[in-house]
Amino acid sequence: MSADWPILSVTIWLPIIGGLLVLMSGDKAPNVSRWAALWVAILTFVVSIPLYAGFDSSTAQMQFVENVPWIPMFEVNYHLGVDGISMPLILLTTFITVLVIIAGWEVIQYKPSQYMEAFLIMEGVMVGVFSALDAMLFYVFWEAMLIPMFVIIGIWGGPRRVYATIKFFLYTFLGSVFMLVALIYMYFKSGSMGILAFHDLQLDLTEQILIFIAFLLAFAVKVPMWPVHTWLPDAHVEAPTGGSVILAAIMLKIGGYGFLRFSLPITPDASHTLDWLIIGMSLIAVVYIGFVALVQQDMKKLIAYSSIAHMGFVTLGFFIVFMIFARTEVDSGAILGVQGGMVQMISHGFISAAMFLCVGVLYDRLHSREISDYGGVVNVMPWFAVFMVFFAMANAGLPGTSGFVGEFMVILASFRADFWFAVLAATTLIVGAAYTLWMVKRVVFGEVTSEGVAALQDINAREALVLTSLAIAVLALGLWPAPLIEVMDASIGNLVQHIGVSKL
């Protein structure tokens, strides 16, 4: 269905233009820019709700479509639309941005208007990435994302921020330019820049493999997959809390989304031929990176590594599809894997955001992220401890929280592919619990270890509001994931059917 007004365009441009206005308001009256930014973010969230409310989950067709010629000489269109895969991610983006704005309220004292502006522009651009149906438009948004993030990490980040942000930028830039060459190549093959036209483009196996690799470079860096994950811990550690939240909750998802929107449907045979590679990289991420997380001394680094491990589940869920095809005739297992990956993405969006915000709460008070500087926080910050423990449980995949649902679905699907994949993937339930809960034990429980900790103040209303909203989301998705799965069902069914048909 299509609405009477361009919901997607408004969701993209409202925060961008709002962000520019906030920037112009300047830093003379910081509260004005804070409130203005908050209202823009809330308004954007409200505007994006009709995407869910008016969504027709019975069809895999693109909805809320807008299509206007943009660069006619290149057949490039301003073509927007969402299906069940992208719509939840857009809502995640608009929701998390509101929280990020609130979370940065008093914390950011240096140039608050630029800070708020960067996040609002970031929001619009990310919504653009998820809703673009034209490859060139997608690419423009995809790259444009780097600029605000570069600035966010570089200005408001920690001591090694410059190193981290340049590494982040160059890593992702390197990944994506090869995708650009692949897109241009396909443009000449198909005479169109439409992503949906690329889905139907016939390509032989060599072409597919080359294109697949170009996409892999772009998306694997973004996800990030082992072994191109090294930028992430640096970027996360140095980024301000809000930057970490956006990175973990949304930007990583863009990599996963790219696999679903580009790699799988455009190059199904290459994906099939090389699925061992992705599965291998995913399992290494799940198992090895899990152990790496275990030994971290820095809380943010630990959560960053845990993000990589969790994203390993996402890519695993997406690429076991072909093995399931080979073993059974029924598609349902394949659908389960992809759905599990999607649920994992949304759930990780909430949980990782919450975890980073929790660390941010501590960091704002003690200016340290070292686990060893804390201990016995529960004695002075009981309310905070409740949230921290709850989110840690969710991160470890406790049933009843959203963390469990996605992991369980992916493990279940892995069983249909190969028993040993499932066994390896399931180790995360142990390792994940180990690193998260051990950190919580050292930070939250025990005796108060230092004077700094003894002087801590419990969370204020602003922080409580942010964490409560995330807790509700985590619980809701964990107890009753049906609405989310229902929305994705038709689109994922269609996708799985599409990639089941060889292009050769």
Place this chain on the structure above:
Amino acid sequence: MQYDLISLQPVMPEIFMLGAACLVLVVDLFLTQRTRMWTYGLTLATLLGAIALTAWAAGPERQVLFDGSYVRDPVSDVLKIALLTITVFVMVYARDYLLQRGIYRGEFYTLALFASLGMMIMASAGNFLTVYLGLELLALSMYALVAFDRDSVKGSEAAMKYFVLGALASGLLLYGMSMLYGATGTLNLAAMSEVIAAGKAEETVLVFGLVFVVIGIAFKFGAVPFHMWVPDVYDGAPTAVTLFLGSAPKIAAFALAIRLLADGAGGLSAHWSDMLIILAVASLAIGNIVAIAQTNVKRMLAYSTISHVGFIFLGFVAADGRGYGAALFYTVVYALTAAGGFGLLTILSRKGVDAETLDDLKGLNDRSPWLAGMMLLILFSMAGVPPTVGFFAKLFVLDAVVQVDMVWLAIVAVFFSIIGAYYYLRAIKMMYFDKPIDDHPIVASVDSRVAMSVNGLAVLLLGIFPTALLQACRTAFGG
């Protein structure tokens, strides 16, 4: 032969420029330092008038005057409007700088106008003599401009280097032209193209001459390995002159290449496109890698220019309308961003202190967030990051290259752009993440601030709406 006035319509912009430049020269004689504002105003009026006249004379058809030595076609229209517009920006940025340096003299404007006239003539050249005439008018004005701050030792040295190497390049170009003339028996580019197409000329002589012509063009562009003069001259010249030298003449160099290679030697494209591949790859590699090692902003931007020239040549490699259109788009966009980049340097330079090292950019965001924001856009555009127009410039060139089945060349190009991104990022890092070394407030006149804003926003808006400019560049080559 009879000329009535209307048949001179296509050449009106040049006639107007010539007259107005002489007028500025004379008027300036009667002005004192305090009333020199008039020279500045008249210069801007002349440039704007020339833009208007060019637009008035523009049209889709090709008009040939003076026995084929002058051509007015859509290509020349686009080139002239672009180079005059860039020159307007240059004049606005330059004024403050000249005033503070004590070299605010009428000659600057007269020379700049004559240089622009030379560029216009190159854009409309129909035979070798016109090409050479325009080229020398541009080059001689430029030599004088580089030495404009005559008390500066560095400036004089730069001017000498530029003069000697420039003269050498002109010599090589002339030698190549003489070979082509010998082989085809004509100086007229269109006629030459016919002779080559008919296969009546000795190919060995043609290719021999072509090598020298390509070398001449590469010299004027500053492509590797003929790039040695670029960093020294950019560094030595007063920043206001570097600003001029680094922007509009690139469009003129494009005109030189398009007239000689495409119009004249189009039939030999198989030969020259191979030569250009070598030049392009070498320029991309040397330009981007050496720029990383620079601590002087002007030298860094000089090497960055060299790498951008590599991209422009890639557009030529395709040797078809699509490629030329892409190269034209790239050249215009590059000139616009270069004007902005050097323009900022002129704004940052204060009395007695030139903004030269990268350290001078430090903390710009603290000193002036707006200027920093504009420079951010310009630097990202040079790096080729969307949504700025620099991305589309690169995209269109890559598109032209992939279209002629040279995917490997596209991959080489993007590979070096990643390396290039690093030093632009470093400059942005200085502006945004470092504390200012010099926290004097930035003194900039209203007109240069406005120009900077227009320049920066143009980079963004052309990135969001690239269609109009691309359309103009494409249709100029019948695409």
